[in-house]
Amino acid sequence: MIIVNGGVTVPKGFLASGIRAGIKKSGNPDLALLYSETPAVAAGVFTTNAFKASPVELSIANLRNKTHRAIVVNSGNANCANGRQGDADALAMAGYIAEGLALGRSEILVASTGIIGHRLPVKKIEMKTTELIAGLSAKGGSDLAVAIMTTDTVKKEIAVKVKLGGKVVKIGGAAKGGGMLHPLMKKAGRSAGMIVDKHATMLGFITTDVLISKAMLEGALAEAADESFNMISVDGDMSTNDSLFIMANGLAGNKKITRTGKDYKVFLEALRGLCITLAKMLAGDGAGETKLVEIKVLGAKTDESARIIARKISTSNLLKCALFGEDPNWGRVAASAGSAGVDFDPGNTDIYLGPAKVLSGGSSMKTFDKEKVRKYIKGKEVFIKVDLKSGKGSATAWTCDFLKEYVTINSEYST
């Protein structure tokens, strides 16, 4: 996997645009369009929140279509908790694009992010549809990455390439994180728009020119999301709008991937790498946050129990305050791990804070170099390792420290 410059318009045949539609009070870009020049297979994983925004419901329904051509997304308004009006507005948003591009409405996927319970200003979107479509460009990936931002301080995009049977396959991605970030996105069920299981405001858009079956694409996305976006947390709150999409248009010309063979593995590995990189960008740029914190749990009985513990530690407010304060208060790691509801032996547990072992067999180390650790946690990246020494299960989660500004930023959102 080689990282290349750019984002969602790096793979062949993808165009994007991002413009100002006046949805955000700030006047910043807030409407974007992603377009495949040829029909693409698509997949999505979505918030498992019981309250799902109208665009999420619509995209889940539309994903039953065999192929797709475009994704339209707005920031500044979540179009959530707006009842039937919200559903009608999401449908209208897809309709404007379908009409403008002469496509079927079900070939369009939609996403929204922003405040809950305010009607989506569809007239503004309708009026800007021509400009949005006219702006589609093979250099538009960055415009899309900017237009989806809310409390993000920087845009997040990345592209990679791999070789499959001599053919170069590219994957591009853009994502936004910010305030309400604690995704747990799952594939929607195929029957009657039902959601198969549980929980995650992040939006992610991935494009690839790989030739792959829809079923294999769905599996790859779910697996990559579980080890990346579903393992980041900024503040433990799960949004009503989290959505991660992937479109694959097959223009790379590789031998079509239809089963879990070698090509699939190479593709999945690249997709996973891209997702982890984007997810870490999100975790490192939560609203007002600075340090990227990586939490690795190993020696668990199963990967799932490691995942639960890693994710629990990643949501410890007190740990995140301590890291902001650059205070090596590792006791908060132990307390958080122990509260995950997973059975393990504390008396056999080791904890490492960066270069230092701070807990050994459940007992605090008296001898570690406190000054070294204190210096270590002043860095921009902090690595915490918890070794349960009772199995082969492992998982990695990412979060950030809490800045003083966290409360200020998040206390003035709707006003």
Added chain:
Amino acid sequence: MIIVNGGVTVPKGFLASGIRAGIKKSGNPDLALLYSETPAVAAGVFTTNAFKASPVELSIANLRNKTHRAIVVNSGNANCANGRQGDADALAMAGYIAEGLALGRSEILVASTGIIGHRLPVKKIEMKTTELIAGLSAKGGSDLAVAIMTTDTVKKEIAVKVKLGGKVVKIGGAAKGGGMLHPLMKKAGRSAGMIVDKHATMLGFITTDVLISKAMLEGALAEAADESFNMISVDGDMSTNDSLFIMANGLAGNKKITRTGKDYKVFLEALRGLCITLAKMLAGDGAGETKLVEIKVLGAKTDESARIIARKISTSNLLKCALFGEDPNWGRVAASAGSAGVDFDPGNTDIYLGPAKVLSGGSSMKTFDKEKVRKYIKGKEVFIKVDLKSGKGSATAWTCDFLKEYVTINSEYST
């Protein structure tokens, strides 16, 4: 139930003291003793954290004794993650009191709160034991309430009285909350020191002169804790040290309570009332917090599902930031409820913010008086109601808003 002045020394036969032992760097009181002049039956519920502090393990073991006489507690050091040394130190702490009062060591219960992973300064405690015992007084309840404080800004104590068959029965209580507050305390198993189930730094000490069997006292404490201390959250982190104790010495002279009859119900109701009042004091005085927020969920399929949702909402960082900002961003209530992992119909859900219905049948109300709500949430108490309209299950949880100072306070704890 009538509320009376005082705390743990209001019931007959209980003495308390609280002194400075130099465990806290601040020099504030940090060592307390609670004593019953006659043998009392005792019960306790403890943190369900896998990492349990040594004093928790010791108290669980000692509660197998039939009767108890004293509880010794220190603040400023949690005596957690100190391995066998920690266990020996907790035992030594109990031993000093047992020797000083000429009691058996297993008649003593112990509790600690403070930083994790630092050895308990037992020499300081040993040197102060004589002073601590000499200070025991029927007016010492308040001294105990002060000596157990950590980041609390005020002491928390309360006492109530009820009549059982013509006899006046009194119950007194003191508690401390502060930083790491998200209890889920359960009764420890009777076999081999094993913990029956799961999660809870709060300390609580309840005294009563009621005459009751140990088994009935255990049941009453567990039930009262589930609807009070186990329903408060300051920051979602669960401590390694949470402990709630009750001692009943029978000096009220009532007919002994040995089954769930009328007297038991009257006693339980009073105990529950006392626990809820203390729990709300803790929630309203989390480290640096100001508003008390009450979250009531009703119309759930079961009380348990209502409890899970109420507790999930009470841990929403974003909601708590919005409340600090006095921003009626009720969408965060909906998002949090929906993320609890409980199956309910969002399209049938109503949400009330104080006097106003803000969500009706899953759709935002366009007509509520925003100025009225804005004024309402400037108050010191905020009431949020979520009606799922699909059953008779209900539960109430309490939390507080996040102050800007939250991060500052919690980022400088160990340094």
